[in-house]
Amino acid sequence: MPKYHRVVIIGVGLLGGSIGLALRQTGLARQVVGVGRSADSLQLAKARGAVDLIETQLQAACADADMVIIGTPVQSIAQLVIQSCQTRLAEDCVVTDVGSTKATITAQLGDAQHQRFCGSHPMAGSEKTGVAYATADLFQGRRTIVTPVKQTSPRVLEKTEEFWGLLGSIVTRMDPIEHDHAVASISHLPHVVAAALSAATPTQLIDLAGTGWSDTTRVAAGDVELWRQIISENRQPLLQSLRHYATSLDQWIQAIEHNDQARLVELLTAGKHNRDSLASQDV
Amino acid sequence: MPKYHRVVIIGVGLLGGSIGLALRQTGLARQVVGVGRSADSLQLAKARGAVDLIETQLQAACADADMVIIGTPVQSIAQLVIQSCQTRLAEDCVVTDVGSTKATITAQLGDAQHQRFCGSHPMAGSEKTGVAYATADLFQGRRTIVTPVKQTSPRVLEKTEEFWGLLGSIVTRMDPIEHDHAVASISHLPHVVAAALSAATPTQLIDLAGTGWSDTTRVAAGDVELWRQIISENRQPLLQSLRHYATSLDQWIQAIEHNDQARLVELLTAGKHNRDSLASQDV
Numbered sequence: 001m002p003k004y005h006r007v008v009i010i011g012v013g014l015l016g017g018s019i020g021l022a023l024r025q026t027g028l029a030r031q032v033v034g035v036g037r038s039a040d041s042l043q044l045a046k047a048r049g050a051v052d053l054i055e056t057q058l059q060a061a062c063a064d065a066d067m068v069i070i071g072t073p074v075q076s077i078a079q080l081v082i083q084s085c086q087t088r089l090a091e092d093c094v095v096t097d098v099g100s101t102k103a104t105i106t107a108q109l110g111d112a113q114h115q116r117f118c119g120s121h122p123m124a125g126s127e128k129t130g131v132a133y134a135t136a137d138l139f140q141g142r143r144t145i146v147t148p149v150k151q152t153s154p155r156v157l158e159k160t161e162e163f164w165g166l167l168g169s170i171v172t173r174m175d176p177i178e179h180d181h182a183v184a185s186i187s188h189l190p191h192v193v194a195a196a197l198s199a200a201t202p203t204q205l206i207d208l209a210g211t212g213w214s215d216t217t218r219v220a221a222g223d224v225e226l227w228r229q230i231i232s233e234n235r236q237p238l239l240q241s242l243r244h245y246a247t248s249l250d251q252w253i254q255a256i257e258h259n260d261q262a263r264l265v266e267l268l269t270a271g272k273h274n275r276d277s278l279a280s281q282d283v
Numbered sequence: 284m285p286k287y288h289r290v291v292i293i294g295v296g297l298l299g300g301s302i303g304l305a306l307r308q309t310g311l312a313r314q315v316v317g318v319g320r321s322a323d324s325l326q327l328a329k330a331r332g333a334v335d336l337i338e339t340q341l342q343a344a345c346a347d348a349d350m351v352i353i354g355t356p357v358q359s360i361a362q363l364v365i366q367s368c369q370t371r372l373a374e375d376c377v378v379t380d381v382g383s384t385k386a387t388i389t390a391q392l393g394d395a396q397h398q399r400f401c402g403s404h405p406m407a408g409s410e411k412t413g414v415a416y417a418t419a420d421l422f423q424g425r426r427t428i429v430t431p432v433k434q435t436s437p438r439v440l441e442k443t444e445e446f447w448g449l450l451g452s453i454v455t456r457m458d459p460i461e462h463d464h465a466v467a468s469i470s471h472l473p474h475v476v477a478a479a480l481s482a483a484t485p486t487q488l489i490d491l492a493g494t495g496w497s498d499t500t501r502v503a504a505g506d507v508e509l510w511r512q513i514i515s516e517n518r519q520p521l522l523q524s525l526r527h528y529a530t531s532l533d534q535w536i537q538a539i540e541h542n543d544q545a546r547l548v549e550l551l552t553a554g555k556h557n558r559d560s561l562a563s564q565d566v
Contacts, residue, residue, distance in 0.1 A: 123493035127558075143491055172491070186488045190480060190499040195554030196531045197476050200524075205469045206560055208426050208455070210406035214561060215501045216473040219494075220554035228547050235539050241483075242536050246529065248479045253525050256518055264511050271478030271503035275410075277489055278497060 003166065004029040005090065007067040010058070010080055011036055012045040014125060015098040016071025017134030020050030022167050025136045035061040036072075045131045062087035067163065070097040075229045078108035085116050094159040096120045100183060101233040102147045102176035114151035118160040119176060121145045121183065122169060127221040140168035145183075147176045184237035189245060191227060192238070195220040286449065287312040288373065290350040293341070293363055294319055295328040297408060298381040299354025300417030303333030305450050308419045318344040319355075328414045345370035350446065353380040358512045361391035368399050377442040379403045383466060384516040385430045385459035397434035401443040402459060404428045404466065405452060410504040423451035428466075430459045467520035472528060474510060475521070478503040 007023055009016040012034040023029040034051035035058060036042050042054045055061035062068060062084055070080045077099045084095050095117040099105060102119045109117060124142040126133060144164040148157045161171045174182065198220040201213070231238060255263040290306055292299040295317040306312040317334035318341060319325050325337045338344035345351060345367055353363045360382045367378050378400040382388060385402045392400060407425040409416060427447040431440045444454045457465065481503040484496070514521060538546040 123491055126494060142493065145491070182488050182491060185484055186491050186496050187493060189483075190495045192532075192535050193476060193480050194495075194499050194558075195551055196528065196535055197473060198555075198557040199550065199553035200472075200528050200531045201468055201557055203557060203560065205465050206557060208406055208428070208465060208469050209561055210408060210425065210470060212408075212473045212477075212502045213469050215498045216477050217554070217558050217561075218498045220558040222555070224548060224551040224555055227551050228544065231539060231547060232542070232544065235542065239536065239539050242532065242539070245479065245483045246532055246536065248483045249475075249525065249529055249532070252475050252479055253522065253529065256514060256522050256525070259515070259518065261511065261515065264514060265507060267482065268478055268507040268510050270482035271500070272481075272505070272507055274481040274484055274486060274489060275477075275500050275503040277486065278492055278500075 002027060002030040004067050006031045006065045008033045008061050008065045010070045011072035012041055012050060012131050013071055014129055014133050017045055017050040017131030018138035019069055021134055021136040024049055028166055033061045041131055048131060050131055050134055058083055059087050062089055064090050066090040066093045068095040073226050073229045074099040074101050074233050078105045081113050081117050085113050094156050096160050098122055100230045101180055103180045104233045106149055106176040111151055115153050118152050118156045119147040120160060127219050129223045142169055143172055144169040145172050145174050145179055147174055147179050180234050181237045184234055184241045188234055188238045189241040191219050285310055285313040287350050289314045289348045291316045291344050291348045293353045294355035295324055295414050296354055297412055297416050300328055300333040300414030301421035302352055304417055304419040307332055311449055316344050324414055333414055333417055341366055342370050345372055347373050349373040349376045351378040356509050356512045357382040357384050357516050361388045364396050364400050368396050377439050379443050381405055383513045384463055386463045387516045389432055389459040394434055398436050401435050401439045402430040403443060410502050412506045425452055426455055427452040428455050428457050428462055430457055430462050463517050464520045467517055467524045471517055471521045472524040474502050
């Protein structure tokens with residue numbers, strides 16, 4: 001018997017689409033409904049088997065839903081949480097999202113939403129956007145951070161964690177502010193570093209790029225508007241990470257200027273040490 | 284009939300080993316001889332089929348060789364070019380290397396070497412080192428820069444280019460100094476950027492890393508001593524690239540500080556534009 005009666009995915013992109021594929025391929029949901037503004041994306045989501053039904057009206061989509069996932073860009077999430085909570089959801093329905101930032105969203109919600117909503121951030125994705133790139137196993141073995149606040153209903157937290165576990169994800173709890181500082185460092189800083197590196201490369205040299213440049217800049221191909229919103233939502237934590245990084249780069253410049261071989265070895269070793277610690281869980 | 288009678292590979296690591304595998308699997312060489320200081324690496328090279336014969340003495344290895352490739356770390360290349368040219372090579376033998384820097388090496392060579400030697404830099408590789416990771420198709424479709432100087436014998440240049448073409452590589456000519464500036468930007472800067480990012484990441488957060496952090500820092504896992512040598516050989520061009528990059532990062536910091544949305548879109552778009560231009564040749 002399916003675990004969920006009616007799952008609504010608002011914004012069926014890479015993440016929303018991957019959730020739909022996973023739910024449908026495992027038989028976890030009796031019905032998956034896709035909601036969005038782009039008719040093309042919704043049609044493609046249906047053609048790819050990520051949703052059973054397409055709806056353009058939130059009210060109709062959410063009727064009797066027992067799980068709602070918001071997969072839109074971060075700056076529209078809070079409003080969609082509020083709107084979803086005003087529809088006729090099933091009594092035990094849980095609302096969550098897949099946004100990359102959490103503090104600003106949570107701050108916009110009130111008690112009415114905390115009875116339904118717990119934030120989520122699956123640490124999975126790609127520089128590719130759109131349901132065209134969605135895969136059923138996107139969350140398998142990947143970390144998902146859930147971000148309850150003290151008003152969050154314990155039942156909602158539990159159901160949110162259960163949901164990600166069913167998709168194969170490893171769940172970690174964090175406070176929204178702690179989350180935003182963590183992802184500033186582990187996700188948003190790498191994006192800025194990669195985008196700045198890509199932009200700083202003389203165009204006529206790109207033809208010579210090997211795997212080094214290619215890997216290091218890969219995320220810079222990400223969607224501009226998605227990232228503008230993420231950076232804008234997470235300004236202060238990201239600024240802190242960026243300033244710390246700029247100081248590190250300055251240490252490299254000093255070491256190379258002074259031809260300080262011992263310091264170069266230290267700096268290279270520190271980078272290798274952290275990167276190697278990921279190796280066993282390499283992705 | 285094999286193209287080469289006896290090919291000598293000095294330093295059978297990832298690149299040298301991949302050359303050996305390619306030559307032997309295509310039947311281009313009648314005999315591939317591996318020379319090196321690590322008996323373990325040489326034994327593994329033989330076991331993996333990258334070389335036919337192992338030699339520890341350069342003199343013996345090079346007797347009657349018609350192609351010599353030096354695959355050692357950059358700071359030992361010039362000396363090995365000089366030593367190789369003093370052995371009893373076949374009359375038309377060509378000596379080349381696979382080093383990541385060229386100006387310092389070339390400056391250490393004289394007319395005697397330029398009759399034999401032309402520098403090469405295949406833009407292929409990995410953060411992995413050692414013949415264990417060698418593959419016969421490593422150079423297939425990848426760029427190799429050859430770096431003749433005005434004293435380089437035209438015959439040697441021609442034969443060096445032919446060699447890389449036979450391994451499936453696309454050959455580009457550059458002056459050694461022009462080469463070093465280009466790779467400072469397209470290869471050495473990405474390494475420093477990745478290593479600094481990896482080192483700047485709080486260790487307890489690495490567990491949360493998604494593909495973004497993982498891709499952006501991948502090259503930081505590279506061998507410390509190899510990279511110490513590369514950075515030391517290419518200090519001035521790399522410093523210039525690093526300072527330019529630090530200025531770019533500062534523009535990001537300013538844009539985020541001032542919450543300048545239009546500027547953020549410009550910066551993100553510039554990074555995406557350059558990265559997307561690689562997409563068709565993605566690696």
